[in-house]
Amino acid sequence: MNALLTSSQRQLVRIISESGPLSRTEMANLLGLSKAAMSGIARDLIDLGVLHETETVYGQGRPSVRLDLHPECAFFVGISLLEDPAPMILCDLNGKIIARQAMPLSRDPQVIAEAITEGLPSLLETHPSAKEKLSGIGIALSGFVDETQSNCVQSTLLNWQDVPLAKIIRERTGVETFIENDAKAVAVSEKLFGSAREIQSFSVVSLGDGIGCAHFIDGKLYRGNHGGAGEIAHCTIEPGGSPCRCGKRGCLDTVSSMKAIKEMSRAEGLECVSLSDIENEASTGNAAAIRILHRAGSGLGLAIANLIQINDPGLILITHVEGSFDGLFGTVVNQAIETNVLPRYAGQTPIRIKRVDGDVWARGAASIAAHNFLIGPNTN
Amino acid sequence: MNALLTSSQRQLVRIISESGPLSRTEMANLLGLSKAAMSGIARDLIDLGVLHETETVYGQGRPSVRLDLHPECAFFVGISLLEDPAPMILCDLNGKIIARQAMPLSRDPQVIAEAITEGLPSLLETHPSAKEKLSGIGIALSGFVDETQSNCVQSTLLNWQDVPLAKIIRERTGVETFIENDAKAVAVSEKLFGSAREIQSFSVVSLGDGIGCAHFIDGKLYRGNHGGAGEIAHCTIEPGGSPCRCGKRGCLDTVSSMKAIKEMSRAEGLECVSLSDIENEASTGNAAAIRILHRAGSGLGLAIANLIQINDPGLILITHVEGSFDGLFGTVVNQAIETNVLPRYAGQTPIRIKRVDGDVWARGAASIAAHNFLIGPNTN
DNA sequence: GTTGATTTGTTCATTTTCTGAACTTAGTGT
DNA sequence: ACACTAAGTTCAGAAAATGAACAAATCAAC
Incomplete structure (x- = not known):
């Protein structure tokens, strides 16, 4: 079905999916086409059921009609x-x-x-x-x-x-x-459906049992030369630190992943099924819990700060499934980012935290x- | 002059500048145009003096003639x-x-x-x-x-x-x-004239008094959201290390830049105008010189390893104006990269060293x- | 209200750009 | 010398985009 779209039609679908609903005139300007050409392309796509008219926007002159992708x-x-x-x-x-x-x-x-x-x-x-x-x-x-x-x-x-x-x-x-x-x-x-729709360059850091990361650069997913862009989990954060399953030492994964936090907790004799458990311990003043969360948070913050220094993304989106990010861990992460980013940039790169579900x-x-x-x- | 080229003509100029001399048929395939269209576009550009015919490549059938940009x-x-x-x-x-x-x-x-x-x-x-x-x-x-x-x-x-x-x-x-x-x-x-012509994604690390870095991603210079992509010099390499002129501590710049190396040498009472001076000291067994080069090399290597982990570039090009890269410093840099990159990747990312002149x-x-x-x- | 200003979107003849098919050209292999 | 192969050209016709005139839908002002 997509194969039968002309190249202009596909371009149009792309900019709508990137920018949200647009009027015909706006699309013509964005694509560098004449209003006449746009008119035809839009009509064809509406006939095909790909686009549909949504709200009418009133201003001076004839109101403009926004076109959006038909969700179904x-x-x-x-x-x-x-x-x-x-x-x-x-x-x-x-x-x-x-x-x-x-x-x-x-x-x-x-x-x-x-x-x-x-x-x-x-x-x-x-x-x-x-x-x-x-x-x-x-x-x-x-x-x-x-x-x-x-x-x-x-x-x-x-x-x-x-x-x-x-x-x-x-x-x-x-x-x-x-x-x-x-x-x-x-x-x-996140780029297509989520909170990064309008941002051209951003990185997602997903925190779970492991730590994942991926970059959008200039509106495109950047996969890296061997598909390995974003393998932040194996950045060395503690030179000479604990051995990692990957074979090297001091990887972020050994310090800040939920798997690592749980293991460190267990080693200290603390019950820890989810992040909340150890956050609770920390809030009651348990020194070991505080130490673990501090170490994990500083590590993740440093890694993100390095990422910001290296790529200067327009947004860092941290997704997590675990309990919460409002506790000590989240605070330390934010502090570590602040202190390890060039002061000129500190606070310039928005950090957004998003709790995600099992889907x-x-x-x-x-x-x-x-x-x-x-x-x-x-x-x- | 460039303004009077049509969009197809500009596309053609771009792919030649990226891929080097190409035959008309190859260009037609790359641009997804018919041979007929290519023929016309190429003729126009030759008449304009933008393209010229270079070598003839013999194979089966009529030989193909490569077209290249006219250097002048x-x-x-x-x-x-x-x-x-x-x-x-x-x-x-x-x-x-x-x-x-x-x-x-x-x-x-x-x-x-x-x-x-x-x-x-x-x-x-x-x-x-x-x-x-x-x-x-x-x-x-x-x-x-x-x-x-x-x-x-x-x-x-x-x-x-x-x-x-x-x-x-x-x-x-x-x-x-x-x-x-x-x-x-x-x-x-380097992308246009140098050794990275055919590589779509790579990073350049330029070592001089300061440390600079820039990325090409998918064939385009990636500038970052605030133009700050590549500010590797202010990645934290030694958490809690020496204060940097930027306001934070332990930046790569305080450890591995030529400025830092020279300052550290002076602090140890060593004469150091260029890298060679301290390399010479190190080769005669001077412990302080060895320590300085080790620290600087490990720092730079770690930063580059982080860069590789985060971006998985197709090439790291290290440019330097100073003496040489064959001594202790270069060796330590390479070692540090090796030990801090995911073993699966180690050696997969080509590291190229290039001595550059004052131009x-x-x-x-x-x-x-x-x-x-x-x-x-x-x-x- | 009515009128004018303003901007969106359409129509259509014209121009520009691209394609398909047949053809020419310049070689290789036997 | 002969077929065979692939590059590049030509040209009529198709496809896509343009420009200019125009229709439509609103606001603002009197």
Whole structure:
């Protein structure tokens, strides 16, 4: 369906998805086209059901009519391979989740493809036009993905090496499929559906059992030369520090990930299932808890400060699933960022904290499919 | 002159400047145009004197003829405001330096504009067609420059705050003028004229009295949200370390810049005018010299390792004016990079060392003008 | 109210740009 | 000398964008 759009039509879809609803005149200016050309392109896209007219904006002169993407012109399926069972969601172009189900996780690509094929019909049944308008499947996983978003180059969690997962699923289901690293998928969903819509360059730091990070640069996901951009978790934060599972020492992952915080707590004899537990201990004055949170927060703050110094992003978005960010940990993180960023910049880079729910990964996965639908593989 | 090129013509110029000489068929494929369209566009550009035919490549079938930019279709002037007197060079589209002269440095933009206007005629006289084909002036300076490459937002060295230098010079000389941060200018010249031509994403780290850094990402200079991308010099490398002139502590600048190395040497009673001096001391076993070089090298290596982890560039190009990089310092830098990069990546990111001469900044400045001529301000 | 100013969006003839197909050109391989 | 291959050209026709005139929908002012 996307293939039958002309290049101008695709450009238009792209700027609307980036800038939100726009009038025809605004779009003409943004694309450098004449009003006459715009008029035709907009009409065609409305006829195709891709665009629709929304609010009317009154000013001096004839009011302008904003055009927006029709949320139900395309549907996407997103699957997260980070949990077992693997969540599987159906959502529309606005990122609205329409249906949710789960499938068994497997390490065998063929079995995954089979499970998806089996799960699809019941998922698509939840909306009358989802089946015919299904435009892509997205998959989020922990690991490295190549630039075609088709092959998983390496995944420790899944024990994969050069697995052409997207191709296998594409062949099995007949639906366009793309895979992506978990953190990068979250960044794309924040750009497409979330709070970073209008920001061209930003970084997402996702805090969970591990620490993920991904960058948008000049409006595009930057994947890095080997797909490894954003591997902040293995920045050395404490030179000569504790050994990390990656083989080196003092990685951010050994200090500030939830996994590390839990382990350090356990070593100190503290009960810690979630961040709140140790925050509670700290608030009652437990020295060990305070020490752990301080160390973790300073580490994460330093890493983010380095990121700011190196890339000067327009926003740092910290996403977390754990309890809260208002306690000692969050405070220390913010302080550490402040003290390690060039004073000229301190406070200049907005830091936004966002608590996310269990749907992040699946929704991120769906956004990968949506992104490929909206922007397409080619950057023409 | 550039203004009269059509958008297709400009696209073609851009891909040749990025990929080097190409045959018409190759260009047609890269741009997604038909051979017929290419034929016409190429003919027009050859008639305009922008392109010319170079080697003929024999294979099966009719041989293909590579087209390249005509080096003398445009000339550029580059000026470095980093030294007094300020070097001023004339170069062609290949970055070949045709003439060199100098002008007095000033902190008054009007005086600078005046000095340039006075210096231009004699510089342009050195080549018969330079005057009529002068296509831009580029200026490199130490400080922050806005995204239009026209205003200097802030420069400590020149004691400037929001100085519209490019506009002033443009008005005074009537020539298109762009300014840029020194490190970013070097990155552009390496992409355009240097050893990073074919690499889409890379970072340049320039080591001198200070430490500069700039990134190319997906074929474009990434300036950062406030023009501050690459301010690696003020990454915290030694938490709680020595105070830096920026106001914080333990910045890379206080450990690994030539300025820092020289100061540390002096504090230890060692004579140190250039890096070679202290390298010599170290090679004779002087413990203090070894300690200083170790500390400086580890710091720089750690910072570069962080950069690799965060951005996964396709190349790190370290430029330096000082003596050599084969001694202890260079060895320690490389070791520190190795030990602080995720083992999976270690050795995957090429590190290239390049000794540069005194023309770097002026040539970098000229490349900024060339870049604006070739790519244009608009990314259409 | 009515009128004028103002800006959005449409229509249509014209121009610009690109394509497809046939063709020419300049080689290689046998 | 002969077919074979691929590069590049030509040209008629299709596609896309433009400019200018115009219709539409509002505000502001009298």
